[in-house]
Amino acid sequence: MPLRKKDLEGKTINCADYSLIDFQDLDSDDLFEIADYFWEYVADGIRKEYMVYGQPMMTGPKTEFEVFDHNTNSVRTFLNFCSYNYLGYSFHPEVMETVKATIDKFGTGAVSAPLLSGFSYPVKILEEEIARLKGKEAAIVFATGYGTNIGILSALLHPGDVAVLDILSHASIYDGVRLGGADIRVFAHNNPKHLEKTLKGLEGRRTIVCIEGVYSMDGDLSNLPELVPICKQYGAKILVDEAHASLIFGDKGGGVAEHFGLEDEVDIAIGTFSKSFGAIGGFAAGEQKLMTYLRMYSNSYVFSCAMAPHTAAGILKVLELFGKDKSERDQLWENTHYMHAQLKAAGLDIADTKSQVVPVMAGSDPRLREISRRIQAKGLYTGVVAYPAVSKNKTRLRLSVSSKHTKEQMDRAVAILQEVFSETEDWDPASA
Numbered sequence: 001m002p003l004r005k006k007d008l009e010g011k012t013i014n015c016a017d018y019s020l021i022d023f024q025d026l027d028s029d030d031l032f033e034i035a036d037y038f039w040e041y042v043a044d045g046i047r048k049e050y051m052v053y054g055q056p057m058m059t060g061p062k063t064e065f066e067v068f069d070h071n072t073n074s075v076r077t078f079l080n081f082c083s084y085n086y087l088g089y090s091f092h093p094e095v096m097e098t099v100k101a102t103i104d105k106f107g108t109g110a111v112s113a114p115l116l117s118g119f120s121y122p123v124k125i126l127e128e129e130i131a132r133l134k135g136k137e138a139a140i141v142f143a144t145g146y147g148t149n150i151g152i153l154s155a156l157l158h159p160g161d162v163a164v165l166d167i168l169s170h171a172s173i174y175d176g177v178r179l180g181g182a183d184i185r186v187f188a189h190n191n192p193k194h195l196e197k198t199l200k201g202l203e204g205r206r207t208i209v210c211i212e213g214v215y216s217m218d219g220d221l222s223n224l225p226e227l228v229p230i231c232k233q234y235g236a237k238i239l240v241d242e243a244h245a246s247l248i249f250g251d252k253g254g255g256v257a258e259h260f261g262l263e264d265e266v267d268i269a270i271g272t273f274s275k276s277f278g279a280i281g282g283f284a285a286g287e288q289k290l291m292t293y294l295r296m297y298s299n300s301y302v303f304s305c306a307m308a309p310h311t312a313a314g315i316l317k318v319l320e321l322f323g324k325d326k327s328e329r330d331q332l333w334e335n336t337h338y339m340h341a342q343l344k345a346a347g348l349d350i351a352d353t354k355s356q357v358v359p360v361m362a363g364s365d366p367r368l369r370e371i372s373r374r375i376q377a378k379g380l381y382t383g384v385v386a387y388p389a390v391s392k393n394k395t396r397l398r399l400s401v402s403s404k405h406t407k408e409q410m411d412r413a414v415a416i417l418q419e420v421f422s423e424t425e426d427w428d429p430a431s432a
């Protein structure tokens with residue numbers, strides 16, 4: 001429901017009374033007027049030191065990094081549990097050398113769309129390697145992961161079609177389906193009974209079921225062994241987005257579908273290069289004929305600049321290093337299990353995470369904001385996930401564990417979290 005001007009005019013906006021979803025629309029004749037009220041909401045957030053979003057990194061995303069802190073107007077060093085640099089590859093010396101050498105040869109960008117001159121040789125080889133990693137005939141490399149889901153889903157789906165989404169699916173999946181004009185049905189998270197009930201009502205319609213390998217806000221795994229047979233029974237196509245699972249799950253790093261031995265059952269395998277690969281970009285993999293079609297009809301591919309050659313070359317080096325030596329991943333699992341155990345021992349609620357994506361449940365939006373302010377003051381940087389990115393009383397900090405975190409860094413992070421969560425247990429938003 002849009003905000004109503006009559007409820008706002010002449011009032012001072014207190015950020016504790018609103019969340020981001022409230023400012024999506026306003027009953028005004030002026031298209032831009034919403035921004036005036038949003039500005040007041042943000043200004044109150046800044047006054048109360050809650051505006052932890054969009055602070056520039058002053059050094060790269062290692063396990064400790066420098067960030068320009070809006071609250072103190074200064075550059076400060078933080079413990080970094082926010083970046084998706086799960087295996088630390090963005091700083092691997094060989095990857096960096098490869099990227100630099102490729103820049104010497106190709107320059108800084110593809111500077112053209114992929115169907116024109118932007119399709120570089122490193123990207124072509126990367127597509128072949130990704131197809132191999134995912135056990136598929138062919139792959140398409142996109143400039144971003146978000147653009148991958150947007151492009152693929154909007155190319156495939158049209159009015160009258162249906163996409164059945166796990167309710168916790170990423171925004172790019174929802175947006176891609178909407179762009180194609182198909183109907184969206186959601187099923188309860190990871191719930192085979194509800195999926196079956198949903199598909200039963202859709203017989204005779206062209207349907208795709210979209211699932212994530214590791215859920216991006218919760219860190220739990222998709223229940224593929226139970227969900228896949230139901231999709232097959234009802235003739236629905238299956239798309240699995242392995243953004244956070246690639247290189248982490250499966251012997252060869254293919255993701256959760258490989259982990260469960262179900263790679264062949266997945267019709268379209270999606271992933272991003274912005275997480276374990278330490279770079280940027282996305283991919284879709286599947287049958288050769290399907291990929292040939294999607295390459296020509298995914299607008300985010302056709303009408304957007306191709307991935308830079310040096311980015312592709314860096315990712316290829318990551319694949320080569322990972323293929324030869326999985327000790328970095330072993331270290332990540334050791335760190336992940338350690339963090340799970342320490343956070344639980346500290347009395348914190350980490351929901352049902354089974355991975356390096358670790359939510360620490362914070363309750364309501366106002367409490368989350370206060371927690372985020374306090375952990376930042378103590379030098380800890382994490383994801384701060386507010387409503388509507390997650391449901392109302394399930395806001396959370398999201399920790400990304402890396403193979404590069406030391407035990408001392410993990411202990412320090414847990415101590416800060418334990419202190420701040422216990423301080424804010426009975427905290428009253430009215431005192432802000």
Ligand SMILES: Cc1ncc(COP(=O)(O)O)c(C=O)c1O
Nearest residue numbers: 144145146170216241243272274
């Ligand atoms: C499941 C999922 N899909 C797609 C994306 C978008 O990927 P990118 O950030 O690489 O554009 C993300 C990003 O976090 C994600 O978690």
